[in-house]
Amino acid sequence: MTTPAKFDELIHPTTRLSIVALLAATDWADFSFIRDSLELSDSALSKQLSTLEEAGYLVIDRPVSNDRRRRVRTRLTPVGRSAFAGHVAALQRIVGTASTRVH
Amino acid sequence: MHESVSESDARSALARVDRERRRVIGEFGMPRWYWWSVALGWIALAIVTDMKRPLVTLVATVAFGAAHSTMYHYLAAGRHRTDQLSIRTETVSWYARVAVLACLLALTAAMIVGALLAQSDGARHPVTISSIPVAVTIVLGGPAMMAGVRRSIVRSRTAA
Numbered sequence: 001m002t003t004p005a006k007f008d009e010l011i012h013p014t015t016r017l018s019i020v021a022l023l024a025a026t027d028w029a030d031f032s033f034i035r036d037s038l039e040l041s042d043s044a045l046s047k048q049l050s051t052l053e054e055a056g057y058l059v060i061d062r063p064v065s066n067d068r069r070r071r072v073r074t075r076l077t078p079v080g081r082s083a084f085a086g087h088v089a090a091l092q093r094i095v096g097t098a099s100t101r102v103h
Numbered sequence: 104m105h106e107s108v109s110e111s112d113a114r115s116a117l118a119r120v121d122r123e124r125r126r127v128i129g130e131f132g133m134p135r136w137y138w139w140s141v142a143l144g145w146i147a148l149a150i151v152t153d154m155k156r157p158l159v160t161l162v163a164t165v166a167f168g169a170a171h172s173t174m175y176h177y178l179a180a181g182r183h184r185t186d187q188l189s190i191r192t193e194t195v196s197w198y199a200r201v202a203v204l205a206c207l208l209a210l211t212a213a214m215i216v217g218a219l220l221a222q223s224d225g226a227r228h229p230v231t232i233s234s235i236p237v238a239v240t241i242v243l244g245g246p247a248m249m250a251g252v253r254r255s256i257v258r259s260r261t262a263a
Contacts, residue, residue: 007108017116021123029188037126088120094113 005093006086010055015040016048020084023058023076031060031072049074057083124194131195131253132184133203137174138245141207142238144170149214149234153227175203184249195256202252206245210237 011020018038023029035045052058057080061073076084144167151163217233226232 012108012116014119018119018123021120022127025124025127025191025194027189027191030186033185033187037123088117091108091113091117091120094108095110095117 003082003085003089005089006083007090008083008087010051010057011083011087015044016052019048020052020057020076020080023074024081024084026075028073028075031074034074052080056080125257127188127190127194128253128256130184130188131190131256132246132249134184135246138242140174141171142241145238145241146231146234149230152230202248206248210240213237
C-alpha cells in the first residue's frame, strides 16, 4: 500500500528529520547511539526526542530504576512511521514536480 | 511551509534520510563472538566426526545445528552486531539470511572436499585437518562477508 504524501512540519527540521530517519530503519535505538551518530549533546537530543514523543511519534523506554547503566531506548510508533513515510513521499513529490516542470 | 520548500531543500532532506538509513545499514553484521563460536564449534564437530562413532557424530551434529540455529535467530541474521540498536528486517531485507546460509553451505562443501583430499593422502584425521582452514576462514572472512552484504544492500536500495 502506498503512503499518501503529507508534508510534516514537525519532522522536517534537520535534526528531527535525521532522528526520525535513523529510527525508521531500526526497531529501536539507544539514546547514546543516536546522540553519537548525529553528534548532538544530551540536552539537545533530549529536547528533540521530547517534542517527537509529545506528538506521539516515538516512545522513550526510560529506565525504571535509578541504575545509570541501564540504557534509554527509543523507537518510532506506528503513527511516527506513517508520518515519516508520508513526509518522505511529500518530499519526493516536490522533487518530482520540479523535475517535471524542468523537462 | 510546504509551499516554501524548494526542490533543492527537498533533495537535501531526502539525501539526509538516505544518509541515516545507510548509517543504520553500516551497523549490520554479527558480533565477533558469533564467528568465533561457529569456528570453534566447526572444529569440535570435525574432531568428533574423526572419532568414527556415528551416534556421537549424529548427536554432535544435531547439537551444533541447534546451537547455531538458536544463536542465528537470536541475532536475527545480522540485526544485532552491537547492542545499541536493532535493525528493522525491512532495512536489510532477505540478504542477511541468504548470505549467512550460502556462506555456511559453501564452507561445508569446502570442508568435505578438503577431507576427501586429506583422506586420499592417508591423513589419520582428515575432517579435523580440513576444518581448520575453514574455521580460520569463518573468523577472518565472516566480518568481511558481512561488509560485502552491507555494500550490496546499499547498492540495491540505491538502484531501487
